[in-house]
Amino acid sequence: MEDITIKNEFEINSVIDGLYTGEKIIKKEDGCYIGSLRLSNDTYDSFIKLPSSNNISSSKVNKVKSTAKTFIGTLTGTLPLYASSAKEDADKVVIFAKLVWKDKSTSTLYLQEEIYKEITGKKDVFDFALNAGAKIQNFGINTVDRLKLKMLNPVFESQYNAPGFNLPSVIKIVDSVVRANEKLCDGAVGWREKIDNLEVLQLYNTFVKSSGITFTPSVQCNAIYYENPHIPNQYIMVDELFLEVQNARAAELEQVAYDLGAKYFRVEMTDTKTIKSQREGSASTSANALNYVKAEASATDKSDSYEKSDRYIMAETHFADRREPCKPELLWFSENPKINSLIKMRLGKGEMQSHDILIRCSNYSVMNSETAGNLDAVIKKIGAKANANIKKHFEKERSQIMVFHIEF
Secondary structure, eight states, X not given: OOOBOOOTTXXXXXXXXXXXXXXXXXXXXXXXXXXXXXXXXXXXXEEEEXXXXXXXXXXXXXXXXXXXXXXXXXXXXXXXXXXXXXXXXXXXXEEEEEEEETTSOEEEEEEEHHHHHHHHOXXXXXXXXXXXXXXHHXXXXXXXXXXXXXXXXXXXXXXXXXXXXXXXXXXXXXXXXXXXXXXXXXXXXXXXXXXXXXXXXXXXXXXXXXXXXXXXXXXXXXXXXXXOTTSTTEEEEGGGHHHHXXXXXXXXXXXXXXXXXXXXXXXXXXXXXXXXXXXXXXXXXXXXXXXXXXXXXXXSGGGTTSOGGGOEEEEEEEOOSOOOOOOOOOSTTTTOHHHHHHHHHHHTTOOOSEEXXXXXXXXXXXXXXXXXXXXXXXXXXXXXXXXXOHHHHHHHHHTEEEEEEEEO
C-alpha cells in the first residue's frame, strides 16, 4: 500500500479514508468508538499500523523510548527518572493505521498511538514501563503528601463534630491565615500537635463561635487556655488560670452558704509557709492556719512570725433574708467530707450557730506537678500572649489554705 502523507484537513483520532470517512474516534469508559460502533474483535478482522513517508514524530518516539529504557534499568528506584514532558510527548505521538472490517471493507485512521494500543491491546515493554513509572511517581507524590499531612495534622470540621472526637486539655486560638497557603489544610478548623507530653489543639479564630467552647475570661487570638475539669467545654486562659479557679471555689462556697440559709459567710485565703513560731521554730499545721485567722487581735510584735500580707478575704457576704435550707450542688467540693457533713447536719435541722472548715487548695488543683511543667514548656514554645509561670503558681497553691467560715 502506498505511503500516506499528512494533509492539513486530517484531524487526529479520525477516519481519513474508506468506511466512516470523517468520523471521529471517541474514547469512552468501556472502550473506543467510531460513531456508535465499538471497536473490538467482534467488529473488525485486523487493525495494523501503516508506514508514513514523513516519519511522523519519530524524534518524539525515540525520546520517550530512550527515557523509558533508562527507567527500566533503574526500576528498583523509588521514583521514575523520566520527565513529565516526556510522557506528554508520548501522549502526542500519532500514527496511521488500517482497519479491516468483518465485511472486508476498510478504513484508514489517523490517531494517537496510545489509542491504537488501547484498541488492539498491543502494549509493549515501553508502555508497561511507562505505566509502572507513572504509578510509582504518583505513589511517591502521595507518600510525600501523606507525610506532610501527618506532620501538619489538621483537624477538619467533620472530625471535630464526630462523636468520638476528644478535646485535649490545652487549646491555643490562632489566626486562620497562619496556614492559608497550605492546600492540604483547606477546610480545616485548626490542627493538633504534641509538646512535652501535652497535646495542644491550635484552633482557628474563625471557628471559635462554632466550636461550642467557652473561653474564660475572654477570647483572645494567640492566647493559651487550659480545660476546667468541672465544667465541660470551658477553657481558662493560662495567665488567669489559678485566679479564676480560686474565684470559682469561693463562689461555690458562697452558694453553699446561701443554699443552707446562712446569715453570714466568709472565705479567707492564707499561706501556711508564713505561719510558724520563731520562738518554737516549728512549721505550721492546718490548725495553726485557723488559729491565725482568729488571732487578729493578738497579732502583736510578740508574734511577728506571722505575715499579715499573706492573708486576705476572697469573699464575704451578710445575707438579709431568711431562707429555708436546701441541698446545694457541688462541683469543686463534691468529695469534701467536711462540707458534705455540714450540709447533712444543716438539712437534718442540726443546731449550729457557726462553723469553720479548712480547705487545703492543693487537694483541688487542676493539674499535678508534671503537667504544670509540661504546660510551661508549651507556653515557652507557642505562648505568644502567655506569660504565666504555671509551675510557680502550682507550688504556691500547695502552701495555700482556704478557711470557710459560716454563721446561721
